Amino acid sequence: MTLHISRTRRAVALSAGLATATALALLPGTASAVSTAGGLVRAKAAQTAGPELSYIVNVRPEQGGSDRIQRAIADAGGSVVQAYDRIGVIVAHSADAGFAAAIRKVKGVDSAGATRTAPLPAQSTTDVGTPKNLTAADLKAAGAKAAAGEDPLEPLQWDLKAIKADKAHEKTLGSSKVTVGVIDTGVDDTHPDIAPNFDRAKSVSCITGKPDTTQGAWRPFATGGSPHGTHVAGEIAGAKNGVGITGVAPGVKVAAIKVSTQGGSFFYTEAVVCGFMWAAEHHIDVTNNSYYTDPWYFNCTNDPDQKALVEAITRASRYAESQGTVNVAAAGNENYDLASDSITDPSSPNDSTPGSRVINPRECLDIPTELPGVVTVASTGAKGMKSSFSNYGFGVIDIAAPGGDSTTYQPPQAPATSGLILGPVPGGGWAYMAGTSMATPHVVGVAALLKSEHPHASAWQIKALLALQADRTPCNTPYDIDADGKPDAVCQGPNAYNGFYGAGITDALNAVTQ
Structure with missing residues (x-):
């Protein structure tokens, strides 16, 4: 399979979906508050x-x-x-x-x-999809190879075994008192893998920068929508209920915080600020941030507009953390060394006419990924190596988790057949996706398990436990994933903490046995 990466970045283009789903690509408070x-x-x-x-x-x-x-x-x-x-x-x-x-x-x-370079479009907050669920016959056929105690599609989830989530589930599925907020493109709360764990009271649309709690506003748009947020939500908290897949923390609650626009699926600053503030004021324990804030891939603080965007989201994410929320974000899919002195950004601004510019990533930030306090996640494939597309960087990457890779580069062990990550999509189906977008929910799921085990722990303490439970993973030297005799990336740092894997690959079993 050839792995393609689209211009916008967070999820990498996919293989064919399962059942009725077609796999799609997506890259890029309260009144008192x-x-x-x-x-x-x-x-x-x-x-x-x-x-x-x-x-x-x-x-x-x-x-x-x-x-x-x-x-x-x-x-x-x-x-x-x-x-x-x-x-x-x-x-x-x-x-x-x-x-x-x-x-x-x-x-x-x-x-x-x-916050943008394109004019404000007319936005609808009511044009949301009306999903159709899979039939009982479809589910029976998909689960023919499942073992006793497994959900029907669990044998295809090599990623669960890679982080020992299957073993962790023998001890706990996580607590229903823990809520994860999926700051993303919206979540299909009627999907049979998500409905049992969905928290409507903590779900919202933030696309205008102002919270909208209209019934269903948190769902993906019917026109110009995306399956991305639904897939992410399922990876985190897909219910262990005899249907479809199993999430990393299948006993915790999941809430949708929709922040992407209709049509272009842009994640603008006002929506992201609203998302973090909503999480802070609604006692969300962990947020999943598998996106970068449009229209600038990197925001340079010597530009007055971009400086303001960095400052606003920094304030919002820090406030959320001060209220107990752990914020986790995807590192990105361009195989960039985020610790280097120079990167060519060919895609900004992505909402009008992009131009190529050379930036210093230490001065021009990918937000929220590189903001203080945010846990930054790199992606690994089925062989446990850095994914071919995953960004990296010593001192930038905090932790790594399975996000998939080309089956050509990192094939899984049978009975799994794809090197990508399986998850639910709107309409009651399932599909494969890959990217640091898919790695991040694995870390978020483990953070939710940690919060379940340590309900009174602060956000800082949960982050410290995330680093402690990770399996130390040394650098791959040389890293030649396509076997053409040339290094595809250079890993720096010691085995205990390096630019490919940070503190290591997340481990769900360690999280529930510490």
Whole structure:
């Protein structure tokens, strides 16, 4: 099988799906904490006409909802959509081309910038899919080879055995008091593998930067939607119920936090900030972040717009962690060394006209992946080596987990037939995907098991336990995964912590026996 990587990055293109599913590719608070001051603050007429864009305005937290700042936004030609007072982040819209420059001059504003380079489209929050579930006959046929105690498709999940999740399940499936938030493209909560563990009360759509709890708003869009979030949710908490696959932590709850736009599936800053704030205020224990924040693959802090985006998501993710949430993110699928001095980014901005630029990844950040406190996950294949596509970097990668790879490079042992990761997709089916997107849910599932075992542990303590339970994995030297005689990546660091695997490959059995 030839492995393809699409332009946008987080999941790698797939093999054929199972049953009725067709595998698709995707790469790229509460009222006390969140306010919409007086509804929408109407803007004055724009002085310099331009496309309507969304902006982030970062202010001193104590002034986040002040009338003065919001009046200044209106005076600069903007309208307030949402104010996150506890972190001092305001989401605003404006069609004034000079809005950002004007608002940066206002006393109390730390930074401000456009979250996109394309105009705001009309968005629907009600165009959600109505899934169709698999028939009993389909499930029976798919599970013909399953052993006693296994879900029908579990024999195809080589990744569970790779992290000893099957052995961990003999001890515990995880606690229903633990909730994982899937910050992603939406989750099909009617899927038979997800429905038993789905938490509707903690699910939301954040695509506008303002929480929308309308029934079903958290589901993937029916038009221009994506199976990505459903697949991720199943990998984490697919129920062990005699149906389909089994998740890493099949006894915990999973909530959908939809942050991707309709059509293009862009993950913009205002939505990501909303997602982290929702997680913080709704007692979400772990978040899965298998995306990068569009439109910039890397956000350079010497650019005023990009600097504002980094600051806003940093504030939001740090606030979530301060409330007990462990944030886990995918490292990316370009085989980049994120610890190098120079990377060529050919894809930014990806919502208009991309251009090629050379950046220093130590100064230009992939967010939320490289933010302080976020657990960064690299991907491994069925042979336990770094996946051919996985980004890496000494001091950047915290931990590794199975995310799949080309079967040509890393074939699994029978009865598994694909080197990719099997998971549910909208409509009641299952499909294979690969990427650091698929590695991250394995670490999130283990973090959920750790939280189940240590319910009073802080986010910092769960992160420390994640590193302790990992199986130390040495560098592959040389790393020539395609066997052409040339190294495909260079691993740096000692066996105990290195650029390919960080602290090692996550181990679910260790997590429940510590």
